[in-house]
Amino acid sequence: MTVEAEPLARLRQRTSEKWSAYPDDVFPLFVAETDYPLAPPIAAALHAAIDLGDTGYIGEDDRAKRAFARFARDTWGWEVDPGRTLTTTDVSVVIVESLRMLIEPGDRVVITPPVYPPFYEFIPEAGGVVEEVPLLDDGATWSLDLDGLERAFAAGARAFLLCHPHNPLGLVHPRPTLEAVAALAARYGVAVVSDEIHAPLTHSDASFTPFLSVSEDARTVGVAAHSASKAWNLAGVKCALIVTASEDRAAQLRALPVEVEVRTSHLGRIATEAAFDDGRPWLAGILESVESNRVLLGRLLAEHLPEAHYREPHASYLAWVDFRGLGWGNEPAERILEEARVALVRGLDFGREGAGFARVNIACSPEVLTEAVERMGRLR
Incomplete structure:
Protein backbone atom coordinates (compact mmCIF):
# COMPACT_ATOMS: atom_id res chain seq x y z
CA MET A 1 0.00 0.00 0.00
CA ALA A 32 18.36 13.26 1.45
CA GLU A 33 15.64 13.12 4.08
CA THR A 34 12.14 11.94 3.24
CA ASP A 35 8.79 13.49 4.10
CA TYR A 36 7.15 10.17 4.94
CA PRO A 37 6.08 9.14 8.45
CA LEU A 38 8.39 6.84 10.36
CA ALA A 39 7.66 3.18 9.62
CA PRO A 40 5.33 1.92 12.41
CA PRO A 41 7.49 -1.12 13.33
CA ILE A 42 10.50 1.16 13.81
CA ALA A 43 8.51 3.66 15.85
CA ALA A 44 7.18 0.82 18.02
CA ALA A 45 10.66 -0.60 18.61
CA LEU A 46 12.07 2.79 19.56
CA HIS A 47 9.11 3.62 21.81
CA ALA A 48 9.52 0.27 23.58
CA ALA A 49 13.20 1.01 24.20
CA ILE A 50 12.42 4.51 25.51
CA ASP A 51 9.67 3.16 27.77
CA LEU A 52 12.20 0.73 29.26
CA GLY A 53 14.89 3.36 29.55
CA ASP A 54 16.96 1.15 27.25
CA THR A 55 19.21 3.97 26.05
CA GLY A 56 22.66 2.85 27.13
CA TYR A 57 25.77 1.67 25.34
CA ILE A 58 25.69 -1.09 22.76
CA GLY A 59 26.32 -4.61 24.02
CA GLU A 60 27.53 -7.85 22.47
CA ASP A 61 24.52 -8.12 20.21
CA ASP A 62 24.46 -9.12 16.54
CA ARG A 63 20.70 -8.85 15.96
CA ALA A 64 21.02 -5.87 13.59
CA LYS A 65 23.69 -7.71 11.59
CA ARG A 66 21.52 -10.81 11.36
CA ALA A 67 18.49 -8.73 10.34
CA PHE A 68 20.53 -7.19 7.52
CA ALA A 69 21.70 -10.66 6.44
CA ARG A 70 18.07 -11.82 6.23
CA PHE A 71 17.12 -8.75 4.22
CA ALA A 72 20.05 -9.22 1.83
CA ARG A 73 19.17 -12.89 1.32
CA ASP A 74 15.46 -12.26 0.75
CA THR A 75 15.86 -9.11 -1.36
CA TRP A 76 18.98 -9.72 -3.44
CA GLY A 77 19.72 -13.43 -3.00
CA TRP A 78 22.97 -12.46 -1.30
CA GLU A 79 24.26 -14.57 1.59
CA VAL A 80 25.94 -12.28 4.12
CA ASP A 81 27.91 -13.71 7.03
CA PRO A 82 27.07 -11.59 10.12
CA GLY A 83 30.43 -12.64 11.54
CA ARG A 84 32.15 -10.76 8.73
CA THR A 85 30.28 -7.51 9.35
CA LEU A 86 30.71 -4.66 11.79
CA THR A 87 28.34 -1.90 12.85
CA THR A 88 29.40 1.71 13.23
CA THR A 89 27.78 5.12 13.30
CA ASP A 90 27.03 5.86 9.65
CA VAL A 91 28.12 5.18 6.09
CA SER A 92 30.55 8.09 6.05
CA VAL A 93 32.45 6.37 8.87
CA VAL A 94 32.24 3.04 7.03
CA ILE A 95 33.89 4.65 4.02
CA VAL A 96 36.59 6.55 5.92
CA GLU A 97 37.51 3.64 8.21
CA SER A 98 37.49 1.18 5.31
CA LEU A 99 39.82 3.39 3.29
CA ARG A 100 42.10 3.86 6.28
CA MET A 101 42.53 0.11 6.57
CA LEU A 102 43.03 -0.34 2.81
CA ILE A 103 45.35 2.48 1.71
CA GLU A 104 48.52 4.23 2.80
CA PRO A 105 48.74 8.02 3.23
CA GLY A 106 49.06 9.69 -0.15
CA ASP A 107 47.53 6.81 -2.12
CA ARG A 108 45.17 7.80 -4.92
CA VAL A 109 41.51 6.80 -4.65
CA VAL A 110 39.25 6.89 -7.71
CA ILE A 111 35.77 8.37 -7.78
CA THR A 112 33.39 8.72 -10.71
CA PRO A 113 31.75 12.16 -10.92
CA PRO A 114 29.16 13.51 -10.94
CA VAL A 115 29.06 11.82 -7.55
CA TYR A 116 27.95 12.30 -3.93
CA PRO A 117 29.81 15.45 -2.78
CA PRO A 118 31.23 14.14 0.54
CA PHE A 119 33.29 11.59 -1.41
CA TYR A 120 35.64 14.50 -2.11
CA GLU A 121 36.09 14.93 1.65
CA PHE A 122 36.11 11.30 2.83
CA ILE A 123 39.20 10.42 0.80
CA PRO A 124 41.55 13.10 2.24
CA GLU A 125 40.10 12.40 5.71
CA ALA A 126 41.34 8.82 5.26
CA GLY A 127 44.73 10.04 4.04
CA GLY A 128 44.14 9.52 0.34
CA VAL A 129 44.20 11.72 -2.76
CA VAL A 130 41.15 12.05 -5.02
CA GLU A 131 41.46 10.88 -8.63
CA GLU A 132 38.49 11.45 -10.93
CA VAL A 133 37.34 9.11 -13.70
CA PRO A 134 34.06 10.69 -14.81
CA LEU A 135 31.10 8.57 -15.84
CA LEU A 136 30.43 8.14 -19.53
CA ASP A 137 27.24 9.69 -20.93
CA ASP A 138 25.97 8.57 -24.33
CA GLY A 139 22.98 10.91 -24.23
CA ALA A 140 20.62 8.18 -23.06
CA THR A 141 22.31 6.70 -20.02
CA TRP A 142 25.42 6.88 -17.89
CA SER A 143 27.96 4.14 -17.28
CA LEU A 144 31.29 3.54 -15.60
CA ASP A 145 34.28 4.24 -17.84
CA LEU A 146 36.00 0.85 -17.60
CA ASP A 147 38.88 1.92 -19.84
CA GLY A 148 39.39 5.02 -17.72
CA LEU A 149 39.31 2.95 -14.55
CA GLU A 150 41.91 0.58 -15.96
CA ARG A 151 44.18 3.47 -16.85
CA ALA A 152 43.88 4.85 -13.32
CA PHE A 153 44.46 1.44 -11.73
CA ALA A 154 47.44 0.72 -13.98
CA ALA A 155 48.92 4.12 -13.13
CA GLY A 156 48.93 3.32 -9.43
CA ALA A 157 45.56 4.19 -7.89
CA ARG A 158 45.16 1.97 -4.84
CA ALA A 159 41.41 2.09 -4.23
CA PHE A 160 38.10 2.77 -5.96
CA LEU A 161 35.17 4.35 -4.09
CA LEU A 162 32.17 3.00 -5.98
CA CYS A 163 28.72 4.61 -5.63
CA HIS A 164 26.14 1.85 -6.23
CA PRO A 165 23.37 2.81 -6.84
CA HIS A 166 24.95 6.01 -8.04
CA ASN A 167 24.00 9.28 -6.35
CA PRO A 168 22.81 11.70 -7.84
CA LEU A 169 21.74 9.76 -10.94
CA GLY A 170 19.79 6.84 -9.49
CA LEU A 171 21.97 4.64 -11.72
CA VAL A 172 22.04 0.95 -10.81
CA HIS A 173 25.26 -0.51 -12.19
CA PRO A 174 24.62 -3.76 -14.12
CA ARG A 175 26.19 -7.02 -13.01
CA PRO A 176 28.55 -7.39 -16.02
CA THR A 177 29.99 -3.94 -15.29
CA LEU A 178 30.54 -4.83 -11.64
CA GLU A 179 32.21 -8.09 -12.65
CA ALA A 180 34.53 -6.13 -14.94
CA VAL A 181 35.37 -3.66 -12.15
CA ALA A 182 36.17 -6.54 -9.79
CA ALA A 183 38.40 -8.24 -12.36
CA LEU A 184 40.31 -5.01 -13.03
CA ALA A 185 40.71 -4.33 -9.32
CA ALA A 186 42.03 -7.83 -8.71
CA ARG A 187 44.43 -7.56 -11.64
CA TYR A 188 45.97 -4.30 -10.41
CA GLY A 189 45.72 -4.87 -6.66
CA VAL A 190 43.09 -2.19 -6.10
CA ALA A 191 40.64 -2.24 -3.18
CA VAL A 192 36.99 -1.40 -3.87
CA VAL A 193 34.74 0.26 -1.30
CA SER A 194 31.16 0.07 -2.55
CA ASP A 195 28.73 2.59 -1.04
CA GLU A 196 25.39 0.76 -1.29
CA ILE A 197 23.32 2.92 1.04
CA HIS A 198 20.61 3.48 -1.61
CA ALA A 199 20.32 -0.21 -2.52
CA PRO A 200 17.04 -0.86 -0.63
CA LEU A 201 15.55 2.02 -2.66
CA THR A 202 16.00 0.26 -6.01
CA HIS A 203 12.86 0.74 -8.11
CA SER A 204 10.59 -1.95 -9.48
CA ASP A 205 12.01 -1.62 -13.00
CA ALA A 206 15.62 -2.26 -11.95
CA SER A 207 17.61 -5.01 -10.29
CA PHE A 208 20.32 -4.29 -7.73
CA THR A 209 23.32 -6.63 -7.56
CA PRO A 210 25.53 -6.28 -4.46
CA PHE A 211 29.15 -5.77 -5.47
CA LEU A 212 30.43 -8.45 -3.11
CA SER A 213 28.12 -11.03 -4.68
CA VAL A 214 29.33 -10.82 -8.28
CA SER A 215 32.55 -12.87 -8.20
CA GLU A 216 35.39 -14.23 -6.15
CA ASP A 217 37.44 -11.24 -7.29
CA ALA A 218 34.82 -8.90 -5.80
CA ARG A 219 34.81 -10.78 -2.51
CA THR A 220 38.61 -10.56 -2.39
CA VAL A 221 39.00 -6.87 -3.20
CA GLY A 222 35.78 -5.46 -1.81
CA VAL A 223 34.17 -3.89 1.23
CA ALA A 224 30.53 -2.74 1.17
CA ALA A 225 28.78 0.03 3.10
CA HIS A 226 25.14 -0.54 4.02
CA SER A 227 22.60 1.15 6.24
CA ALA A 228 18.85 1.47 6.78
CA SER A 229 19.29 5.22 7.10
CA LYS A 230 18.35 6.39 3.60
CA ALA A 231 15.51 3.96 2.89
CA TRP A 232 13.84 4.29 6.30
CA ASN A 233 14.89 7.89 7.10
CA LEU A 234 17.06 6.89 10.07
CA ALA A 235 20.13 9.09 9.65
CA GLY A 236 19.67 10.58 13.10
CA VAL A 237 19.84 7.28 14.99
CA LYS A 238 23.33 6.42 13.74
CA CYS A 239 23.88 2.84 12.64
CA ALA A 240 25.55 1.46 9.52
CA LEU A 241 27.27 -1.77 8.53
CA ILE A 242 30.73 -2.51 7.17
CA VAL A 243 30.28 -5.72 5.18
CA THR A 244 33.03 -8.04 3.95
CA ALA A 245 32.92 -11.39 2.19
CA SER A 246 36.41 -12.85 2.56
CA GLU A 247 38.37 -13.97 5.58
CA ASP A 248 41.23 -11.59 4.78
CA ARG A 249 38.91 -8.58 4.71
CA ALA A 250 37.08 -9.81 7.83
CA ALA A 251 40.41 -10.06 9.64
CA GLN A 252 41.09 -6.43 8.72
CA LEU A 253 37.73 -5.49 10.21
CA ARG A 254 38.55 -7.27 13.45
CA ALA A 255 41.82 -5.32 13.62
CA LEU A 256 40.05 -1.94 13.55
CA PRO A 257 39.99 0.02 16.80
CA VAL A 258 37.18 -1.22 19.03
CA GLU A 259 35.70 2.27 19.16
CA VAL A 260 34.72 2.06 15.48
CA GLU A 261 31.95 -0.32 16.50
CA VAL A 262 31.37 0.85 20.07
CA ARG A 263 30.33 4.30 18.81
CA THR A 264 27.30 2.72 17.11
CA SER A 265 24.08 4.02 18.63
CA HIS A 266 22.15 1.47 20.68
CA LEU A 267 18.89 3.01 19.43
CA GLY A 268 20.32 2.86 15.93
CA ARG A 269 20.82 -0.88 16.20
CA ILE A 270 17.28 -1.31 17.49
CA ALA A 271 15.85 0.76 14.63
CA THR A 272 18.01 -1.04 12.07
CA GLU A 273 16.82 -4.47 13.17
CA ALA A 274 13.19 -3.34 13.00
CA ALA A 275 13.69 -1.78 9.56
CA PHE A 276 15.29 -4.76 7.86
CA ASP A 277 13.02 -7.34 9.49
CA ASP A 278 9.65 -5.60 9.82
CA GLY A 279 9.86 -2.44 7.73
Whole structure:
Protein backbone atom coordinates (compact mmCIF):
# COMPACT_ATOMS: atom_id res chain seq x y z
CA MET A 1 0.00 0.00 0.00
CA THR A 2 1.29 3.45 -0.95
CA VAL A 3 2.74 5.47 1.92
CA GLU A 4 1.85 9.16 1.66
CA ALA A 5 4.00 12.08 2.74
CA GLU A 6 3.15 13.91 5.95
CA PRO A 7 1.24 17.23 5.72
CA LEU A 8 3.49 20.23 5.25
CA ALA A 9 2.36 21.82 8.53
CA ARG A 10 3.42 18.71 10.44
CA LEU A 11 6.71 18.43 8.56
CA ARG A 12 7.62 21.99 9.53
CA GLN A 13 7.55 20.90 13.18
CA ARG A 14 10.57 18.66 12.52
CA THR A 15 13.94 20.08 13.56
CA SER A 16 16.27 18.02 11.35
CA GLU A 17 18.43 19.70 8.69
CA LYS A 18 15.78 19.55 5.98
CA TRP A 19 13.36 21.56 8.07
CA SER A 20 15.72 23.91 9.90
CA ALA A 21 18.17 25.04 7.22
CA TYR A 22 15.83 27.51 5.47
CA PRO A 23 12.92 29.82 6.35
CA ASP A 24 9.39 28.48 6.10
CA ASP A 25 8.76 30.11 2.72
CA VAL A 26 11.35 27.78 1.14
CA PHE A 27 10.38 24.34 -0.15
CA PRO A 28 13.29 22.10 0.94
CA LEU A 29 14.00 19.60 -1.83
CA PHE A 30 17.71 19.28 -1.13
CA VAL A 31 19.12 17.01 1.61
CA ALA A 32 18.36 13.26 1.45
CA GLU A 33 15.64 13.12 4.08
CA THR A 34 12.14 11.94 3.24
CA ASP A 35 8.79 13.49 4.10
CA TYR A 36 7.15 10.17 4.94
CA PRO A 37 6.08 9.14 8.45
CA LEU A 38 8.39 6.84 10.36
CA ALA A 39 7.66 3.18 9.62
CA PRO A 40 5.33 1.92 12.41
CA PRO A 41 7.49 -1.12 13.33
CA ILE A 42 10.50 1.16 13.81
CA ALA A 43 8.51 3.66 15.85
CA ALA A 44 7.18 0.82 18.02
CA ALA A 45 10.66 -0.60 18.61
CA LEU A 46 12.07 2.79 19.56
CA HIS A 47 9.11 3.62 21.81
CA ALA A 48 9.52 0.27 23.58
CA ALA A 49 13.20 1.01 24.20
CA ILE A 50 12.42 4.51 25.51
CA ASP A 51 9.67 3.16 27.77
CA LEU A 52 12.20 0.73 29.26
CA GLY A 53 14.89 3.36 29.55
CA ASP A 54 16.96 1.15 27.25
CA THR A 55 19.21 3.97 26.05
CA GLY A 56 22.66 2.85 27.13
CA TYR A 57 25.77 1.67 25.34
CA ILE A 58 25.69 -1.09 22.76
CA GLY A 59 26.32 -4.61 24.02
CA GLU A 60 27.53 -7.85 22.47
CA ASP A 61 24.52 -8.12 20.21
CA ASP A 62 24.46 -9.12 16.54
CA ARG A 63 20.70 -8.85 15.96
CA ALA A 64 21.02 -5.87 13.59
CA LYS A 65 23.69 -7.71 11.59
CA ARG A 66 21.52 -10.81 11.36
CA ALA A 67 18.49 -8.73 10.34
CA PHE A 68 20.53 -7.19 7.52
CA ALA A 69 21.70 -10.66 6.44
CA ARG A 70 18.07 -11.82 6.23
CA PHE A 71 17.12 -8.75 4.22
CA ALA A 72 20.05 -9.22 1.83
CA ARG A 73 19.17 -12.89 1.32
CA ASP A 74 15.46 -12.26 0.75
CA THR A 75 15.86 -9.11 -1.36
CA TRP A 76 18.98 -9.72 -3.44
CA GLY A 77 19.72 -13.43 -3.00
CA TRP A 78 22.97 -12.46 -1.30
CA GLU A 79 24.26 -14.57 1.59
CA VAL A 80 25.94 -12.28 4.12
CA ASP A 81 27.91 -13.71 7.03
CA PRO A 82 27.07 -11.59 10.12
CA GLY A 83 30.43 -12.64 11.54
CA ARG A 84 32.15 -10.76 8.73
CA THR A 85 30.28 -7.51 9.35
CA LEU A 86 30.71 -4.66 11.79
CA THR A 87 28.34 -1.90 12.85
CA THR A 88 29.40 1.71 13.23
CA THR A 89 27.78 5.12 13.30
CA ASP A 90 27.03 5.86 9.65
CA VAL A 91 28.12 5.18 6.09
CA SER A 92 30.55 8.09 6.05
CA VAL A 93 32.45 6.37 8.87
CA VAL A 94 32.24 3.04 7.03
CA ILE A 95 33.89 4.65 4.02
CA VAL A 96 36.59 6.55 5.92
CA GLU A 97 37.51 3.64 8.21
CA SER A 98 37.49 1.18 5.31
CA LEU A 99 39.82 3.39 3.29
CA ARG A 100 42.10 3.86 6.28
CA MET A 101 42.53 0.11 6.57
CA LEU A 102 43.03 -0.34 2.81
CA ILE A 103 45.35 2.48 1.71
CA GLU A 104 48.52 4.23 2.80
CA PRO A 105 48.74 8.02 3.23
CA GLY A 106 49.06 9.69 -0.15
CA ASP A 107 47.53 6.81 -2.12
CA ARG A 108 45.17 7.80 -4.92
CA VAL A 109 41.51 6.80 -4.65
CA VAL A 110 39.25 6.89 -7.71
CA ILE A 111 35.77 8.37 -7.78
CA THR A 112 33.39 8.72 -10.71
CA PRO A 113 31.75 12.16 -10.92
CA PRO A 114 29.16 13.51 -10.94
CA VAL A 115 29.06 11.82 -7.55
CA TYR A 116 27.95 12.30 -3.93
CA PRO A 117 29.81 15.45 -2.78
CA PRO A 118 31.23 14.14 0.54
CA PHE A 119 33.29 11.59 -1.41
CA TYR A 120 35.64 14.50 -2.11
CA GLU A 121 36.09 14.93 1.65
CA PHE A 122 36.11 11.30 2.83
CA ILE A 123 39.20 10.42 0.80
CA PRO A 124 41.55 13.10 2.24
CA GLU A 125 40.10 12.40 5.71
CA ALA A 126 41.34 8.82 5.26
CA GLY A 127 44.73 10.04 4.04
CA GLY A 128 44.14 9.52 0.34
CA VAL A 129 44.20 11.72 -2.76
CA VAL A 130 41.15 12.05 -5.02
CA GLU A 131 41.46 10.88 -8.63
CA GLU A 132 38.49 11.45 -10.93
CA VAL A 133 37.34 9.11 -13.70
CA PRO A 134 34.06 10.69 -14.81
CA LEU A 135 31.10 8.57 -15.84
CA LEU A 136 30.43 8.14 -19.53
CA ASP A 137 27.24 9.69 -20.93
CA ASP A 138 25.97 8.57 -24.33
CA GLY A 139 22.98 10.91 -24.23
CA ALA A 140 20.62 8.18 -23.06
CA THR A 141 22.31 6.70 -20.02
CA TRP A 142 25.42 6.88 -17.89
CA SER A 143 27.96 4.14 -17.28
CA LEU A 144 31.29 3.54 -15.60
CA ASP A 145 34.28 4.24 -17.84
CA LEU A 146 36.00 0.85 -17.60
CA ASP A 147 38.88 1.92 -19.84
CA GLY A 148 39.39 5.02 -17.72
CA LEU A 149 39.31 2.95 -14.55
CA GLU A 150 41.91 0.58 -15.96
CA ARG A 151 44.18 3.47 -16.85
CA ALA A 152 43.88 4.85 -13.32
CA PHE A 153 44.46 1.44 -11.73
CA ALA A 154 47.44 0.72 -13.98
CA ALA A 155 48.92 4.12 -13.13
CA GLY A 156 48.93 3.32 -9.43
CA ALA A 157 45.56 4.19 -7.89
CA ARG A 158 45.16 1.97 -4.84
CA ALA A 159 41.41 2.09 -4.23
CA PHE A 160 38.10 2.77 -5.96
CA LEU A 161 35.17 4.35 -4.09
CA LEU A 162 32.17 3.00 -5.98
CA CYS A 163 28.72 4.61 -5.63
CA HIS A 164 26.14 1.85 -6.23
CA PRO A 165 23.37 2.81 -6.84
CA HIS A 166 24.95 6.01 -8.04
CA ASN A 167 24.00 9.28 -6.35
CA PRO A 168 22.81 11.70 -7.84
CA LEU A 169 21.74 9.76 -10.94
CA GLY A 170 19.79 6.84 -9.49
CA LEU A 171 21.97 4.64 -11.72
CA VAL A 172 22.04 0.95 -10.81
CA HIS A 173 25.26 -0.51 -12.19
CA PRO A 174 24.62 -3.76 -14.12
CA ARG A 175 26.19 -7.02 -13.01
CA PRO A 176 28.55 -7.39 -16.02
CA THR A 177 29.99 -3.94 -15.29
CA LEU A 178 30.54 -4.83 -11.64
CA GLU A 179 32.21 -8.09 -12.65
CA ALA A 180 34.53 -6.13 -14.94
CA VAL A 181 35.37 -3.66 -12.15
CA ALA A 182 36.17 -6.54 -9.79
CA ALA A 183 38.40 -8.24 -12.36
CA LEU A 184 40.31 -5.01 -13.03
CA ALA A 185 40.71 -4.33 -9.32
CA ALA A 186 42.03 -7.83 -8.71
CA ARG A 187 44.43 -7.56 -11.64
CA TYR A 188 45.97 -4.30 -10.41
CA GLY A 189 45.72 -4.87 -6.66
CA VAL A 190 43.09 -2.19 -6.10
CA ALA A 191 40.64 -2.24 -3.18
CA VAL A 192 36.99 -1.40 -3.87
CA VAL A 193 34.74 0.26 -1.30
CA SER A 194 31.16 0.07 -2.55
CA ASP A 195 28.73 2.59 -1.04
CA GLU A 196 25.39 0.76 -1.29
CA ILE A 197 23.32 2.92 1.04
CA HIS A 198 20.61 3.48 -1.61
CA ALA A 199 20.32 -0.21 -2.52
CA PRO A 200 17.04 -0.86 -0.63
CA LEU A 201 15.55 2.02 -2.66
CA THR A 202 16.00 0.26 -6.01
CA HIS A 203 12.86 0.74 -8.11
CA SER A 204 10.59 -1.95 -9.48
CA ASP A 205 12.01 -1.62 -13.00
CA ALA A 206 15.62 -2.26 -11.95
CA SER A 207 17.61 -5.01 -10.29
CA PHE A 208 20.32 -4.29 -7.73
CA THR A 209 23.32 -6.63 -7.56
CA PRO A 210 25.53 -6.28 -4.46
CA PHE A 211 29.15 -5.77 -5.47
CA LEU A 212 30.43 -8.45 -3.11
CA SER A 213 28.12 -11.03 -4.68
CA VAL A 214 29.33 -10.82 -8.28
CA SER A 215 32.55 -12.87 -8.20
CA GLU A 216 35.39 -14.23 -6.15
CA ASP A 217 37.44 -11.24 -7.29
CA ALA A 218 34.82 -8.90 -5.80
CA ARG A 219 34.81 -10.78 -2.51
CA THR A 220 38.61 -10.56 -2.39
CA VAL A 221 39.00 -6.87 -3.20
CA GLY A 222 35.78 -5.46 -1.81
CA VAL A 223 34.17 -3.89 1.23
CA ALA A 224 30.53 -2.74 1.17
CA ALA A 225 28.78 0.03 3.10
CA HIS A 226 25.14 -0.54 4.02
CA SER A 227 22.60 1.15 6.24
CA ALA A 228 18.85 1.47 6.78
CA SER A 229 19.29 5.22 7.10
CA LYS A 230 18.35 6.39 3.60
CA ALA A 231 15.51 3.96 2.89
CA TRP A 232 13.84 4.29 6.30
CA ASN A 233 14.89 7.89 7.10
CA LEU A 234 17.06 6.89 10.07
CA ALA A 235 20.13 9.09 9.65
CA GLY A 236 19.67 10.58 13.10
CA VAL A 237 19.84 7.28 14.99
CA LYS A 238 23.33 6.42 13.74
CA CYS A 239 23.88 2.84 12.64
CA ALA A 240 25.55 1.46 9.52
CA LEU A 241 27.27 -1.77 8.53
CA ILE A 242 30.73 -2.51 7.17
CA VAL A 243 30.28 -5.72 5.18
CA THR A 244 33.03 -8.04 3.95
CA ALA A 245 32.92 -11.39 2.19
CA SER A 246 36.41 -12.85 2.56
CA GLU A 247 38.37 -13.97 5.58
CA ASP A 248 41.23 -11.59 4.78
CA ARG A 249 38.91 -8.58 4.71
CA ALA A 250 37.08 -9.81 7.83
CA ALA A 251 40.41 -10.06 9.64
CA GLN A 252 41.09 -6.43 8.72
CA LEU A 253 37.73 -5.49 10.21
CA ARG A 254 38.55 -7.27 13.45
CA ALA A 255 41.82 -5.32 13.62
CA LEU A 256 40.05 -1.94 13.55
CA PRO A 257 39.99 0.02 16.80
CA VAL A 258 37.18 -1.22 19.03
CA GLU A 259 35.70 2.27 19.16
CA VAL A 260 34.72 2.06 15.48
CA GLU A 261 31.95 -0.32 16.50
CA VAL A 262 31.37 0.85 20.07
CA ARG A 263 30.33 4.30 18.81
CA THR A 264 27.30 2.72 17.11
CA SER A 265 24.08 4.02 18.63
CA HIS A 266 22.15 1.47 20.68
CA LEU A 267 18.89 3.01 19.43
CA GLY A 268 20.32 2.86 15.93
CA ARG A 269 20.82 -0.88 16.20
CA ILE A 270 17.28 -1.31 17.49
CA ALA A 271 15.85 0.76 14.63
CA THR A 272 18.01 -1.04 12.07
CA GLU A 273 16.82 -4.47 13.17
CA ALA A 274 13.19 -3.34 13.00
CA ALA A 275 13.69 -1.78 9.56
CA PHE A 276 15.29 -4.76 7.86
CA ASP A 277 13.02 -7.34 9.49
CA ASP A 278 9.65 -5.60 9.82
CA GLY A 279 9.86 -2.44 7.73
CA ARG A 280 9.68 -4.08 4.31
CA PRO A 281 5.96 -3.44 3.60
CA TRP A 282 6.42 0.22 4.53
CA LEU A 283 9.45 0.45 2.22
CA ALA A 284 7.42 -1.00 -0.65
CA GLY A 285 4.80 1.68 0.03
CA ILE A 286 7.20 4.61 -0.14
CA LEU A 287 8.77 3.20 -3.30
CA GLU A 288 5.35 3.30 -4.93
CA SER A 289 5.11 6.98 -4.00
CA VAL A 290 8.64 7.74 -5.21
CA GLU A 291 8.12 5.96 -8.53
CA SER A 292 4.91 7.90 -9.04
CA ASN A 293 6.73 11.16 -8.29
CA ARG A 294 9.56 10.40 -10.71
CA VAL A 295 6.95 10.23 -13.50
CA LEU A 296 5.19 13.33 -12.17
CA LEU A 297 8.46 15.28 -12.22
CA GLY A 298 8.90 14.53 -15.90
CA ARG A 299 5.39 15.77 -16.68
CA LEU A 300 5.84 18.90 -14.58
CA LEU A 301 9.14 19.78 -16.21
CA ALA A 302 7.65 19.28 -19.69
CA GLU A 303 4.78 21.61 -18.80
CA HIS A 304 6.53 24.34 -16.81
CA LEU A 305 10.23 24.07 -17.73
CA PRO A 306 10.39 22.42 -21.16
CA GLU A 307 14.02 23.55 -21.59
CA ALA A 308 15.00 21.47 -18.55
CA HIS A 309 15.55 17.73 -18.86
CA TYR A 310 16.12 14.73 -16.69
CA ARG A 311 16.31 10.95 -16.96
CA GLU A 312 14.15 9.04 -14.54
CA PRO A 313 16.22 7.43 -11.77
CA HIS A 314 16.01 3.67 -11.19
CA ALA A 315 16.96 3.87 -7.53
CA SER A 316 16.71 6.36 -4.66
CA TYR A 317 14.41 9.37 -4.41
CA LEU A 318 16.86 11.81 -5.96
CA ALA A 319 16.56 13.30 -9.44
CA TRP A 320 19.38 14.88 -11.46
CA VAL A 321 17.91 17.74 -13.49
CA ASP A 322 19.67 19.46 -16.40
CA PHE A 323 18.83 23.18 -16.40
CA ARG A 324 21.43 24.19 -19.00
CA GLY A 325 18.83 24.94 -21.67
CA LEU A 326 17.41 27.74 -19.54
CA GLY A 327 20.59 29.82 -19.51
CA TRP A 328 20.66 30.06 -15.71
CA GLY A 329 24.42 29.60 -15.49
CA ASN A 330 26.58 26.93 -13.92
CA GLU A 331 24.68 26.99 -10.62
CA PRO A 332 20.94 27.20 -11.37
CA ALA A 333 20.18 26.11 -7.78
CA GLU A 334 21.32 29.52 -6.57
CA ARG A 335 18.78 31.42 -8.67
CA ILE A 336 16.06 28.88 -7.89
CA LEU A 337 16.59 29.36 -4.17
CA GLU A 338 16.84 33.13 -4.37
CA GLU A 339 13.89 33.79 -6.66
CA ALA A 340 11.65 30.70 -6.53
CA ARG A 341 12.29 29.82 -2.86
CA VAL A 342 13.00 26.17 -3.62
CA ALA A 343 16.15 24.63 -2.14
CA LEU A 344 17.99 22.12 -4.34
CA VAL A 345 21.56 20.78 -4.17
CA ARG A 346 24.06 22.65 -6.36
CA GLY A 347 25.22 20.66 -9.36
CA LEU A 348 28.88 21.67 -9.09
CA ASP A 349 28.99 20.12 -5.62
CA PHE A 350 29.02 16.77 -7.46
CA GLY A 351 32.04 17.71 -9.60
CA ARG A 352 32.74 19.75 -12.71
CA GLU A 353 30.29 17.56 -14.63
CA GLY A 354 27.48 19.08 -12.55
CA ALA A 355 27.69 22.54 -14.12
CA GLY A 356 24.17 23.60 -15.08
CA PHE A 357 22.53 20.77 -13.10
CA ALA A 358 20.88 20.47 -9.69
CA ARG A 359 19.69 17.55 -7.57
CA VAL A 360 16.04 17.39 -6.58
CA ASN A 361 14.64 15.32 -3.69
CA ILE A 362 11.30 13.84 -4.82
CA ALA A 363 10.48 12.02 -1.56
CA CYS A 364 7.70 14.48 -0.86
CA SER A 365 4.00 14.86 -1.57
CA PRO A 366 2.86 15.33 -5.19
CA GLU A 367 1.45 18.69 -4.09
CA VAL A 368 4.82 19.93 -2.80
CA LEU A 369 6.62 18.70 -5.91
CA THR A 370 4.04 20.35 -8.14
CA GLU A 371 4.24 23.69 -6.35
CA ALA A 372 8.04 23.59 -6.39
CA VAL A 373 8.23 23.08 -10.16
CA GLU A 374 5.52 25.66 -10.77
CA ARG A 375 7.57 28.16 -8.77
CA MET A 376 10.63 27.37 -10.89
CA GLY A 377 8.56 27.67 -14.04
CA ARG A 378 7.63 31.24 -13.17
CA LEU A 379 11.32 32.19 -13.50
CA ARG A 380 11.32 31.56 -17.27
